[in-house]
Amino acid sequence: MKHLVLVFILVLFSGYYCNGQKLGAREIVNRALKVHTGGKVLSQYALNITYDKPGTANPGLVQTNPWLSLIDSLMLTMLDSMRREMEIQKAETEKSMYSFFNELHEGQKEKYDFDLTSKIAATTILRPNQLKGRPDTSRTVYALDPNANAFYHLKNNPVAILQLMAMDTSELNYTGAVTFEGLDYHVVQVRVGVKWLDVYFDGQSNMLSKLFIMQVDTDPLIGRGPVYYKDIIYYKQFEKKEGFWVPNEIEEANSQNEFTIRKKMEWVSINKPFAPSTFAAEPSEYDRVKYNISEIGKDLYVLEVSRKVLNERSLLKVTETEGISLFATLSNIDLSNEKYLSALKEKFPNTQVRNIFNLDRLSGVLSLSAFFSGKTHYYAPIGTGFFAEEKIRAYESPREDSTRQVLRKEGLLTTFDADFKTADVETLILNPVRKDEFESIWVAYYLPKDRAIFINGTPFHAGSSSGEASKLDKMLYELASKRSLSIEKIIY
Numbered sequence: 001m002k003h004l005v006l007v008f009i010l011v012l013f014s015g016y017y018c019n020g021q022k023l024g025a026r027e028i029v030n031r032a033l034k035v036h037t038g039g040k041v042l043s044q045y046a047l048n049i050t051y052d053k054p055g056t057a058n059p060g061l062v063q064t065n066p067w068l069s070l071i072d073s074l075m076l077t078m079l080d081s082m083r084r085e086m087e088i089q090k091a092e093t094e095k096s097m098y099s100f101f102n103e104l105h106e107g108q109k110e111k112y113d114f115d116l117t118s119k120i121a122a123t124t125i126l127r128p129n130q131l132k133g134r135p136d137t138s139r140t141v142y143a144l145d146p147n148a149n150a151f152y153h154l155k156n157n158p159v160a161i162l163q164l165m166a167m168d169t170s171e172l173n174y175t176g177a178v179t180f181e182g183l184d185y186h187v188v189q190v191r192v193g194v195k196w197l198d199v200y201f202d203g204q205s206n207m208l209s210k211l212f213i214m215q216v217d218t219d220p221l222i223g224r225g226p227v228y229y230k231d232i233i234y235y236k237q238f239e240k241k242e243g244f245w246v247p248n249e250i251e252e253a254n255s256q257n258e259f260t261i262r263k264k265m266e267w268v269s270i271n272k273p274f275a276p277s278t279f280a281a282e283p284s285e286y287d288r289v290k291y292n293i294s295e296i297g298k299d300l301y302v303l304e305v306s307r308k309v310l311n312e313r314s315l316l317k318v319t320e321t322e323g324i325s326l327f328a329t330l331s332n333i334d335l336s337n338e339k340y341l342s343a344l345k346e347k348f349p350n351t352q353v354r355n356i357f358n359l360d361r362l363s364g365v366l367s368l369s370a371f372f373s374g375k376t377h378y379y380a381p382i383g384t385g386f387f388a389e390e391k392i393r394a395y396e397s398p399r400e401d402s403t404r405q406v407l408r409k410e411g412l413l414t415t416f417d418a419d420f421k422t423a424d425v426e427t428l429i430l431n432p433v434r435k436d437e438f439e440s441i442w443v444a445y446y447l448p449k450d451r452a453i454f455i456n457g458t459p460f461h462a463g464s465s466s467g468e469a470s471k472l473d474k475m476l477y478e479l480a481s482k483r484s485l486s487i488e489k490i491i492y
Contacts, residue, residue, distance in 0.1 A: 025172035046268035051105040055260040158208040242270040291343035323354035385438030430475040
């Protein structure tokens with residue numbers, strides 16, 4: 001009977017116990033929020049972050065490195081001379097890790113703009129690029145979802161984290177008081193997606209001090225998974241800015257690494273309105289592309305396509321009677337070709353594109369549909385190997401195949417694997433003899449009246465210091481010499 005009474009009491013009061021746990025967690029969060037904000041509400045903020053030299057993690061947190069453990073186990077079976085050599089290599093590997101962490105973020109700058117009221121943010125990251133001589137810039141505008149991504153995007157700001165945790169919809173759990181690195185903390189778990197994150201509150205100041213994020217590697221490079229580890233964020237050097245206590249430094253540790261990432265925080269503005277353009281959507285990659293057409297001779301033009309990563313050039317032959325002959329490597333993306341055609345129409349509004357001489361095989365004709373209304377004639381080398389026309393029919397759409405057949409029937413598609421001539425253009429096959437069926441056909445187009453050649457390549461193939469030319473350049477030189485071609489211009 002006593003056992004039944006005990007079970008009844010435990011069942012009856014278990015709900016009260018759970019509610020007490022939740023209440024304790026919210027009390028801790030609300031108390032910390034009041035300390036950090038003084039009762040104010042954080043609605044907007046702008047933050048700049050730069051990176052300091054890496055720090056050293058608490059040795060008690062760092063897990064055993066499986067790679068170094070493997071080396072240690074192998075060294076036990078080695079001869080003395082080999083063991084000494086491996087010890088040297090191991091020491092050099094450990095030293096190089098610091099350099100790796102230092103170079104990972106060296107010179108990187110980050111800019112964050114958050115509008116918590118409108119639930120929108122913009123992030124700009126500048127990374128040094130020694131090859132370009134200027135930083136690479138990436139910008140992202142994104143929505144903040146309090147139930148999904150917002151917590152991770154706001155992790156640099158403990159005040160914003162506390163406001164999320166204080167929401168009625170947040171799931172909290174008080175796990176108790178702990179001593180960590182010699183200091184006392186209250187630990188509250190918050191549910192973010194499918195994870196529970198541990199938030200550490202200083203036992204004396206009640207401020208949000210640390211954030212623990214449990215991670216798992218299900219397929220480690222060495223050993224068997226799963227391997228569990230922690231990401232730890234330390235909030236340091238708090239200072240009152242516009243009535244809010246925010247950190248001037250953040251240190252990020254990972255229990256798998258002995259070095260930490262150290263950030264310096266510059267709070268640019270807090271609760272100040274943003275300019276309307278701050279959260280303007282980024283233009284698409286196609287909108288970023290610039291088209292510049294330059295005249296290089298009588299009726300001859302170069303169209304340069306400037307992209308974020310690289311530039312491409314095309315050759316244009318433009319006459320009032322014959323229209324535009326375009327020499328290029330066109331994309332298999334509809335939108336890209338539509339932009340291409342728009343650039344041509346803007347420069348030559350009353351001139352039709354009559355011919356397209358493609359340097360590469362046509363991977364698809366439907367992507368060229370922007371040119372269909374002009375009855376443009378397409379020229380391209382045949383596909384080889386897996387890209388031979390009889391093979392690609394097996395996996396291309398019926399509409400693609402039927403369109404290709406219609407263009408052939410109308411005399412608007414010519415594919416080739418040998419030299420041929422039109423009234424103004426000579427096609428030069430640079431590799432008429434190919435090693436096997438998989439070797440692509442390399443083409444150059446020669447305009448004898450203009451003494452110009454268009455070829456797929458780059459002038460940087462020939463190194464000024466080495467004096468070496470690419471295989472393609474050599475083929476062109478040999479063919480031009482053999483046929484005594486008169487050439488004044490080579491357009492890449």
